[in-house]
Amino acid sequence: AGTSLGGTAYANEEVMKLQKDPNNWAMQLGDYSGKRYSTLDQITTQNVKNLKVDWSFSTGVLRGHEGGPLVIGDVMYVHTPFPNIVYALSIKDKGKILWKYEPRQDPNVIPVMCCDTVNRGVTYADGKIFFGQADNTVVALDAKTGKEVWKAQNGDASKGETLTANPIVVKDKLLVGISGGEFGVRGHLTAYNIKDGKQVWRAYSTGPDKDVMIDPQKTTMLGKPIGDRDLGVSTWNGDEWKIGGGTTWGWYTYDPELNLVYYGTGNPGTWNPAQRAKDGKREGSDNKWSMSIFARDADTGAVKWVFQKTPFDEWDYDGVNENILADITVKGKPVKALVNFDRNGFGYTLDRVTGELLVAEKYDPAVNWATHVDMKTGRPAVVDKFSTFANGTDTNSEGICPAALGSKDQQPASFSPDTGMFYVPTNHICMDYEPFEVSYSAGQPYVGATLSMYPAPNSHGGMGNFIAFDATTGKIVWSKPEPFAVWSGALTTKGGVGFYGTLEGFLVAVDLKDGKELYRFKTPSGIIGNINTFVADGKQHIAVLSGIGGWAGIGLAAGLNDPQAGLGAVGAHASLGQYTNLGGVLTVFTLPD
C-alpha cells in the first residue's frame, strides 16, 4: 500500500541481517523466532562466575521496567515505563546519553493500566526506533537523532485502552497490539506503514469474521477449515463480544519463510464467566477468539490458522504469551514447531504451518484446574471443583492452580538449539477466585471477580521455578525453585549458560544442562526485564533492566497494601518489600580482562 517494493525488501532484510549478527541484540526477543538465544560463547559455564559489572545507568524512572535494551552496533536503546522515555546510549562511553526522547503524556492513563505502568520495549528498523506510549500513541523516531518521524493514535485511554506491548516490524509494517482486557476493551492487532504511520489494516480478536479477518473456508483450526461463520459473535452472550477483551498485549513472532505472524489474545471480559455464558451454559460459549493463538499473513492480516487454548475462560488465563518458533523433532518427525507456555499452565507444541496440535502438557506440576488437554479437540478437561462458573457467581472457588498470574505471564521463555530445550521463567502460585456481577461503563474496570493468591501448597514454599522443558515430549527436565515468581525474560547462550532475573533483584546464571546455579548478582531493584547479550569492544556483555513492578510487583509499584488489591497479586508478593525498592537501572556485565 503505497510503499515501493524496494523499501519493503529493505526494512525486512535489514532487520534480518541485524538480528543474525550476535554482536547486536536487535529485537526484544532476540530475533523473529522469539528464541532469546545467542550464539555468543565467550561467557561459559566455567567463567560465568567471574562476571562483573561493566557499567550501570539509572533511567530516572521508578515503577516496573519490562523489556530490555536493544543493541544495534555501538548504540544501545533503553526505554522506561510511563512516561515512556527513550534513551540512545553510547556503549563505548559507558552509557553516555546520545539523545533522550521524553513524550508528554496525560498521567490520567495510569489508573487504567491494569498491571503497572510497564512498557515492553522499543523496536528498531529502517533507521527508526518505534514504540508505543501508555496513552496509545505509536511513535517513530529517527534512530540517529531521536527526532520524531511520525506519530499515530492506536486507541483511547478514556475507554480503558492502553499500550504496553513491544511492536514488531515485518517488511514495511509495524504491528501494534492493545491492552485493556480488564476494562472491556475489544482487542486488535494493527498494522502501520513504517514510513509514515498510516494504518494499513486492523484485525480484531472478537466479532464478525470480516473484523477478525477470518475466512471460514480457508482459515483452519486444528488443521481443518473452521466452517462455521462468525464464531467471534455467536460464541458470546449477546453483545458481550463488543467489550470482550481478547487484548493483544503479549509478544509477536514471525516466520519469514511462511510470512506468518504469530500472537495470542487475552482473556475475555469480564472475569465473571456467568456474564459471558450463552443461555447460562458453558456449551456454545467459547468466547472466540479470546485466549487464542493467531497465525496471520503478515501482508494482509488474513488468518491462516487459529487455535483457542482456553475456551470460555473462568480464571483469567490470558492467552497472550509468546509463541516461540523452533524446528524440533516430535515423535521422530521434524516439525516447524510453535511452542507456547500458556498462562493456563499447559505447554503447547503446534505445527506452525498448519496450526495442528502436537503436544499439550503441564509445565508446572501444581496445575490442577484441568486434568489434561484433549488432543482431538484441543480443549482442556476442566475439573468441576475448580470451575468458577460451575461454582457460580458470589461463590469463592478455592485452591485453583495456577493463579490468574498463570504458570507463566508475559515474561518470555528461551529456546536453546544446542540442548533442544525450552527454558521457562515460571510462577508457582495458586488462588481463590470469587466472581461477582459487574456492569460495563467505558473507562471503568470491568473485572467482576475477587482474587487471593498464595504459593502453591505442598510444594517448596516458593512462588517460582526456572525450568527446562522438553516441548517434544511435554516433560519438565529440571526445575530450579525460587522464593518469588520468576518474572523476567530468560536468555540462553551457546556458552551453555542460561540467565534469568528474580523479583528480589538477582541476576542468576545457570548451567543449561542441569540448572545448577553458577552465578548470582544483586542488581539495584527487582528484575521484571528480560536479560540479553551483545558484544562491545570484542567482549561478550550481558545487560538487564532492573526496576520492580509489573503485575507481580504491583504492590510495591503502586504502593498497595490490601492483600486482595492489584487484582489479587498484592498478598502473595507482600514480602518482596523486604528485598527491594523501586528504581529503573540498567546493569551491564562482562568478564574481567
Place this chain on the structure above:
Amino acid sequence: AGTSLGGTAYANEEVMKLQKDPNNWAMQLGDYSGKRYSTLDQITTQNVKNLKVDWSFSTGVLRGHEGGPLVIGDVMYVHTPFPNIVYALSIKDKGKILWKYEPRQDPNVIPVMCCDTVNRGVTYADGKIFFGQADNTVVALDAKTGKEVWKAQNGDASKGETLTANPIVVKDKLLVGISGGEFGVRGHLTAYNIKDGKQVWRAYSTGPDKDVMIDPQKTTMLGKPIGDRDLGVSTWNGDEWKIGGGTTWGWYTYDPELNLVYYGTGNPGTWNPAQRAKDGKREGSDNKWSMSIFARDADTGAVKWVFQKTPFDEWDYDGVNENILADITVKGKPVKALVNFDRNGFGYTLDRVTGELLVAEKYDPAVNWATHVDMKTGRPAVVDKFSTFANGTDTNSEGICPAALGSKDQQPASFSPDTGMFYVPTNHICMDYEPFEVSYSAGQPYVGATLSMYPAPNSHGGMGNFIAFDATTGKIVWSKPEPFAVWSGALTTKGGVGFYGTLEGFLVAVDLKDGKELYRFKTPSGIIGNINTFVADGKQHIAVLSGIGGWAGIGLAAGLNDPQAGLGAVGAHASLGQYTNLGGVLTVFTLPD
C-alpha cells in the same frame, strides 16, 4: 541535665569504640575528627583496578543523594533525600531490608529547600539511629527495630527553615543544625538529650552574646578575647541579624580531649550586601557571626573561640564546610590543627585549641576575589573589581572566582595521616553576580542576587579538580581535572588509594601519592554522596550512594532549564543531562576472591 553520668559516658565511649574499629563506618565523616580516612589496606594501588561490584540497592527515591551508608557490624543504615526514608540492610544478605522507616512529611517543605531535597545522613549512638527530616523533625529510632523512640521539632518550614545536615552525638547530646540562609532564617545549633529528645541548649549564629553563647572576656578570636560585646548585633544594619542567615547546615567535628565541637556558619542573608551594610559602609558591617568557625564546649555550648572567614560576605561564600581535625607540623611545630577548605577558596589551618590562624592559602589557582588573607587580622584582601558591594546594587560583577558554589561546597574532604596531605573534591567555576533589592517575607526566598556560573576561564575547560593539598604550607601538591564539579565526599585509605565520585556517576580511585587514576566505574547516577569503606566477610568493601542532585545537580533534580535558575547553578551543569539521570542507588564494591 537529667542523664546519669553512666549514661553520658556510655554513649560517648561506645561511639568512640565503634569509630576506631575500621570494620565499621560508624560516622558519616568516618570519625569525630572528620578525616574520612580508613586504616583498611586490603585494597591497594596495585589491586584496586580489579574492584568489582558486590551488590547494589535502589533506595526507591529520585533526586540528590548526599551522605552515605553507616556500617555498624553487619548492618548498614541507608537514608534517602525527602521523604527521608531510612533502611537497615543486612550486609551478609546483600542488602536484604531488615527494617524500613518512612516518615510522613508535608511536601510543601520541598520548595523552601534551597539546593535540592538532600539529606546528609543518619547517625548512630546508644542503640539508636538519629536523623533530621527535611521538615525539621529530629527523629530517634531503635537501631534494631526501626521503631520511633522520640521525635523533636527543630524548626518551622513555613518560615523557610529546613534540615539537611547530619547531626552528631557527643556524649549524651545530639547536635542538630538548620538550613534556610536563602530564606532569612537565623541559624543555630541545638543540643538534644539523646535519651528523650529534650532540648538542652540552643546557640544562635547571630544576635546578642547571650544567644550566641559568647563571653567577650573569655571567648577568643585569633587567640585574644573578643572584648567588644554583642558583635552579633552591632555589625549588622539595623535588625538584619534577626533574619541574618549564618545557618548551620554543614558538618560537625569534635575533639574528645578538648571537648570542643567545631562547625561553620553560613552566609548572611540577603545576597545583596548593600542591605546588610551599616550606614552604607563595609567597615563595621562584618555581619557577625555569619561565615565563622565556632569552637564550642560540647556540654554547655559556650564558645571557646570563633573565627570569621569572610566578614561581610558579598558572594554567598557560605562558611559551613567541615573542619578536619588533624595533628600536623606547621613550620616545624607540631600543632593540633583544624583545617577548613572554605567556600571562599582559601584553605585555612588553625590551631584548634586556641583558634589562632596558622595558614590561609588558595586551594584553587582560579580564586580571584581576594588576593590573600591578612594573617594578622584574618581578613581577606578583597579585590575591588570583584566587590559586588563596591560595584553596587543592580550592577553585574563579572568573572568572580570562585562562583557561589565555592571552590568547595559541602562535599567533605579527607586527610591521610600516611601522606600528611588533604584530598579535596573541588569546584572550578566562576560567576557573574548582580545584587538586587529584596524585601523579607517569612517563608519566601530572601536572595537578592542573580547569578550566572561557568567553568573557570583560561583553565582546563572543566568545572572541577580533585586535589592533594598540603595544609602545613598551603600548597596544592597535585590536581586532577574533572569535567564537572567534584561534588562527592572523598575517602583515603591506608592502602594508599583515594576515592571520589563524579557528577557523571563515576567512582574514581587514585593513587594518593600522585593522583594517578587507578580505577573508574560508572555507577547508575551522578555521585554527590560520600565514599566510605568497611569490612564484610573479612573483605574490605567500598560503598557509595549515587543519585544526581544537590546544588550542582539541581537542574536535573528539579527539572530546571533556565541557565540562571537554581540560584545560578543550572547553566554551568546543563550538559550533565548527557551523562546521567536521577535515581538513588547504593553500590557496594569489593575485590574478587
